[in-house]
Amino acid sequence: MVLDIIPTRIPGVLQIEPQRFEDNRGFFMETYHREKYVQAGIKKAFVQDNHSHSHKHVLRGLHYQLNHPQGKLIYTVTGEIFDVAVDIRRGSPTFRQWVGAHLSAQNKRQIYIPEGFAHGFVVLSEVADVIYKCTDLYAPGDEYGILWNDPEIGIKWPDCVPILSEKDSQNPVITAIPEDRLPVYP
Secondary structure, rough: OOOOEOOOOOOOOOEEOOOEEOOOOEEEEEOOOHHHHHOOOOOOOOOOOEEEEEEEOOOEEEEOOOOOOOOOOEEEEEEEEEEEEEOOOEEOOOOOEEEEEEOOOOOOOOEEEEEOEOOOOOOOOOEEEEEEEEEEOHHHHHEEOOOOOOOOOOOOOOOOOOOOOHHHHHHHHHHHHOHHOOOOOO
16 A cells, blocks of 8 residues: 655644545445555554544534544544644743645545644535544543634635534634643644
8 A cells, every 4th residue: 555645734644645446336445554644744543432423513623632642543434524623732932823635535545644733524415424543442531622713713614504412512712721731742
């Protein structure tokens, strides 16, 4: 398997295009092979897989964990999403900057988001099934969020009226988050 690694403007956030083999029967691809991802610079071990099924215009995020930070490898198996990573590491040269990527069942792209970033996505198709691997376990008491449309961050989301959970609609803007509730740049 060959991985085509596409660096983004934020170091550490990577778009990945795994090699796939297609013929008249369909396709085959490896969605993860530890040694090959380590060679590509993704060295953390993944300990949990998640599957999210969402309807059109559902926006999930922006989420992060502080004491149990999660690096994530994200891809879409049905539908299409716009996926976003926001650098929220205090002291980082790219603090408050964001990167977005269109991930779909058709393009088979993945995105790797390292620890210390907030993550979110919006569904662009009728439904989407999103799979993501995490480098740490989900810790309910350690989950935090940032408002999806925080003007200080300025994410250019695709044009839609998002459907949010009550919890996500009440997330604070980043300037209202105490410094000790944000990760620190190494």
